Amino acid sequence: MLIAIARWAHLAATLLIPQHAALQDEVRRRRDECIQLKAVLQQQNQALRSFDPKSMHLRGSNVHELLEAFQSQKLVNRQLEYELKGITEEHNSKLLEMTQEIELLRNEQDELQTVAKLNNKLESQNPQGLIKFHSIDLDKMLQRLLSTMTPRTVVGLLPGCPAYLIFKCVRYTDLTNADDNVRELLSLLSH
The missing domain is CATH 1.10.287 (Helix Hairpins)
Known part of the structure; x- marks a missing residue:
């Protein structure tokens, strides 16, 4: 897509x-x-x-x-x-x-190419539906997923794609039992 x-x-x-x-x-x-x-x-x-x-x-x-x-x-x-x-x-x-x-x-x-590269990188790294991330990359990742996307950019994406990618991050933190990362992720999302 x-x-x-x-x-x-x-x-x-x-x-x-x-x-x-x-x-x-x-x-x-x-x-x-x-x-x-x-x-x-x-x-x-x-x-x-x-x-x-x-x-x-x-x-x-x-x-x-x-x-x-x-x-x-x-x-x-x-x-x-x-x-x-x-x-x-x-x-x-x-x-x-x-x-x-x-x-x-x-x-x-340029935005689409960045999102496509990110998506390809994420899929190649974790085919199980998890996104491995470091807490220092969290701000940058959320900014790209939520703030910089325009309606024209997301029109061709699957419905709920940013939410799905965030869900993959939550699954990874659940798998690794990183409660601090979950709190940080959810607090950043709520702001």
Whole structure:
């Protein structure tokens, strides 16, 4: 079951990494487009600013039409800049979300691998259903079993797996008649 979860986490990470790379390429492409568009807009603005309608020997209606066209072009330019800014912000936010999701999946994969290694180690050491432990390792073991597990981590485990592992520890302390270890184990669990 743990292997299936680890495979799922690995599969999810392998699916998100190409999407992350594609989004980064898209953001770079959009950024380049934005830079090119700004350069074109600046050139047009400079050309239009240097335009002096008084120096033109046109009839009044033609000058008026050119000024209206100029104002329309300025509005279009502003609208394009606004849309480009919105698209860039949207892609940057998606990129950030995907980066955070990949990091979360990597952390979960590390947790699953740690739990799988612990489980394999425990099963190989004690096939009789007992977990041999030292009292100095008790805090670390309980922290890994109870505190650091997330709902995503335990979704693929058997129901009650942490409780079952703790039960194996109690069985070991019963077998060895280590009453102090039982008290310590139970007191740590109650806190």
